[in-house]
Amino acid sequence: MSEIRRLIRPVPILLALVIFVAVPLGLAQFGKGYFFQIANLVLIFALLAASLHLVAGVAGLLHLGHAAFYGIGAYVAALLGTELKLGFLWGLPAGGLAAAVLALIVALPTMRLVSIYFAVATLAIGQMIHTVLLNWVSLTKGPNGVLLFSGIKLFGWAAKTPVAIYFVVAVVVAASIFAIHRLGHSYYGNALRSLREDDQCADAMGIDTVRLKIEVFTLSAFFAGIAGALWAYTTGYVSPTDFNFSNSILVLAMVVVGGLGSLPGAIIGAFLLILLPEVLRGFGDVRNVLVGLVMFFSILFLPKGLFGEVSALTFVRRHFGRSQNRVPGGEVGW
Amino acid sequence: MFDPYYLQQLAIGLSQGVIYALMAIGFTLIFGVLNVVNFAHGEIYTLGAFVGLLVITALAPPLLVVVLVVAAVGAAFGVGLERIAFKPFRRFSDEASLKSRAMRESTLMSSLAVSIVAREGLELAFGSQMQTLPFDQLINKPIALGPITIVTGDVIIFAVAAVMLIGLQWLLTRTRVGLAIRAVSANPLGAKYVGIDTDRTIILTFAIGSMMGAAAGVLVGLYYGAIFPAMGFVPGIKAFVAMVMGGLSSIPGAVICALLLGLSEGLATTFISSNWADMVAYGFLIVTLIFFPQGLFGAGRERV
Numbered sequence: 001m002s003e004i005r006r007l008i009r010p011v012p013i014l015l016a017l018v019i020f021v022a023v024p025l026g027l028a029q030f031g032k033g034y035f036f037q038i039a040n041l042v043l044i045f046a047l048l049a050a051s052l053h054l055v056a057g058v059a060g061l062l063h064l065g066h067a068a069f070y071g072i073g074a075y076v077a078a079l080l081g082t083e084l085k086l087g088f089l090w091g092l093p094a095g096g097l098a099a100a101v102l103a104l105i106v107a108l109p110t111m112r113l114v115s116i117y118f119a120v121a122t123l124a125i126g127q128m129i130h131t132v133l134l135n136w137v138s139l140t141k142g143p144n145g146v147l148l149f150s151g152i153k154l155f156g157w158a159a160k161t162p163v164a165i166y167f168v169v170a171v172v173v174a175a176s177i178f179a180i181h182r183l184g185h186s187y188y189g190n191a192l193r194s195l196r197e198d199d200q201c202a203d204a205m206g207i208d209t210v211r212l213k214i215e216v217f218t219l220s221a222f223f224a225g226i227a228g229a230l231w232a233y234t235t236g237y238v239s240p241t242d243f244n245f246s247n248s249i250l251v252l253a254m255v256v257v258g259g260l261g262s263l264p265g266a267i268i269g270a271f272l273l274i275l276l277p278e279v280l281r282g283f284g285d286v287r288n289v290l291v292g293l294v295m296f297f298s299i300l301f302l303p304k305g306l307f308g309e310v311s312a313l314t315f316v317r318r319h320f321g322r323s324q325n326r327v328p329g330g331e332v333g334w
Numbered sequence: 335m336f337d338p339y340y341l342q343q344l345a346i347g348l349s350q351g352v353i354y355a356l357m358a359i360g361f362t363l364i365f366g367v368l369n370v371v372n373f374a375h376g377e378i379y380t381l382g383a384f385v386g387l388l389v390i391t392a393l394a395p396p397l398l399v400v401v402l403v404v405a406a407v408g409a410a411f412g413v414g415l416e417r418i419a420f421k422p423f424r425r426f427s428d429e430a431s432l433k434s435r436a437m438r439e440s441t442l443m444s445s446l447a448v449s450i451v452a453r454e455g456l457e458l459a460f461g462s463q464m465q466t467l468p469f470d471q472l473i474n475k476p477i478a479l480g481p482i483t484i485v486t487g488d489v490i491i492f493a494v495a496a497v498m499l500i501g502l503q504w505l506l507t508r509t510r511v512g513l514a515i516r517a518v519s520a521n522p523l524g525a526k527y528v529g530i531d532t533d534r535t536i537i538l539t540f541a542i543g544s545m546m547g548a549a550a551g552v553l554v555g556l557y558y559g560a561i562f563p564a565m566g567f568v569p570g571i572k573a574f575v576a577m578v579m580g581g582l583s584s585i586p587g588a589v590i591c592a593l594l595l596g597l598s599e600g601l602a603t604t605f606i607s608s609n610w611a612d613m614v615a616y617g618f619l620i621v622t623l624i625f626f627p628q629g630l631f632g633a634g635r636e637r638v
Contacts (some may be wrong), residue, residue, distance in 0.1 A: 079470075116371065116582065119371075120578045124616040127571070131609075135609040290456075
């Protein structure tokens with residue numbers, strides 16, 4: 001009985017049902033490609049927020065240049081597609097890996113910094129990458145951006161309809177978020193939390209904090225690069241303005257509004273801050289003000305976020321973790 | 335051998351640096367006391383410029399009056415900003431929450447949210463296009479100075495920055511108010527225990543810092559002749575960079591680094607291209623952070 005209950009966990013199944021059945025069915029009712037565009041955008045930003053959650057929430061490092069790595073992924077995927085005619089299957093991992101490699105290179109000298117110095121360093125790195133994207137005209141076409149006409153093709157199957165594209169995005173995002181979730185709730189994730197709580201203490205206990213920081217920064221950039229590649233393939237157009245400082249801040253706002261340190265919170269934050277401007281489209285120009293106000297009041301009245309880490313942890317423990325229904329002889333939960 | 339062209343570029347870079355310095359002074363003052371980064375400082379600067387536009391179009395008073403009015407309005411904005419974005423997060427005044435990262439990040443995000451609201455509100459009211467200021471009020475009459483040419487604005491901005499810096503140093507080191515500010519900056523809880531009204535000191539700091547930010551905004555607006563709602567962003571980032579390079583809490587350090595930044599950007603514009611000038615500033619920042627992690631003027635100094 002308990003074995004069965006262990007296998008059938010309601011929340012992941014429910015989430016999968018919503019993402020893969022309910023949303024496409026519901027959107028197909030409206031029959032407009034536009035709604036699928038929004039759904040893709042929400043999923044991509046959910047992945048972005050989840051990847052930033054790994055650095056900002058779990059490891060507690062204030063990262064102000066995340067959009068730049070997202071941009072690297074998008075540009076690498078788009079340029080591979082247009083210049084070298086390599087398809088989605090190459091562009092997706094290449095985007096992630098390029099972002100990760102770049103993150104590793106910039107992380108090696110800068111990850112010894114702490115607190116506000118770290119934040120400023122990431123801000124500078126993000127701005128530098130943005131400047132390069134904007135001004136290396138011979139490669140990135142500068143402010144004009146890159147148009148990517150080749151759609152998503154997988155092993156001879158081309159995702160042409162909005163539903164098919166949505167499914168590709170949803171699968172990639174779900175798999176990546178699952179990976180981030182497992183990573184966050186492992187011993188490795190706990191080591192990262194120790195960085196956040198007290199990095200000097202963690203150092204004294206034998207945790208190599210600098211190495212951990214470099215690793216988590218690189219990993220997070222990898223997932224941001226994946227999100228960037230998805231963005232390039234779903235919109236078919238990348239330009240430097242999509243990857244500027246205000247986008248880094250937008251992603252950070254998602255993580256903070258949702259609750260620093262909680263993965264469900266980050267995803268909820270992404271849903272809220274992407275869908276809100278769309279829902280408020282009827283309000284015309286006032287909507288950006290309203291988004292700012294929502295951000296402000298959610299910080300003011302919910303300082304721990306909509307779905308803070310502690311409630312997120314009990315939630316996760318109940319539905320995902322094994323620590324509560326531990327089997328004799330089984331491994332200790334996370 | 336030494337081309338006057340380069341001297342001219344140096345002068346342009348220096349005047350750019352003075353503009354950054356003007357911004358960095360208020361930024362550093364607020365950071366030094368509250369230990370939080372005030373992301374809304376750039377918007378105070380923009381608001382200052384727009385208030386200046388309104389005052390000039392309505393009354394067309396002399397420059398000094400414009401600057402004084404804008405500074406007063408800026409101080410009011412600063413107090414308002416403190417009230418809505420910072421005060422609610424000072425409910426807990428014990429040492430742990432004063433130092434906690436969550437508190438610091440929540441004020442960072444709340445000031446950011448306020449800045450978004452302010453910027454979008456301005457775009458709603460004025461549109462995101464450039465607004466031109468009346469031509470006869472601009473401060474860009476050229477002055478020939480040997481082989482190079484500067485404009486009146488350079489002199490005025492330099493003078494204002496110098497007055498601000500010296501006045502602030504005097505205020506901080508010679509007056510009781512300054513003493514209170516420095517005490518709160520060194521240890522908020524300790525300051526409270528010896529009977530300093532920390533709330534009032536913080537509000538005062540915001541008022542002074544924002545006054546300077548708003549005055550900087552109107553001067554720069556008059557210097558370039560055009561203002562727009564997003565104008566505070568780039569100088570805000572540069573002031574941030576200068577503040578960090580200067581060691582976060584040293585105002586003279588921030589000013590010197592702002593001048594260095596402006597100069598290096600001017601040189602980069604001359605020798606590479608203006609598009610890549612930003613790279614130099616950020617590169618400087620990274621190099622500073624790696625080799626002088628305390629900033630160029632930070633270590634071994636009293637805070638503020």
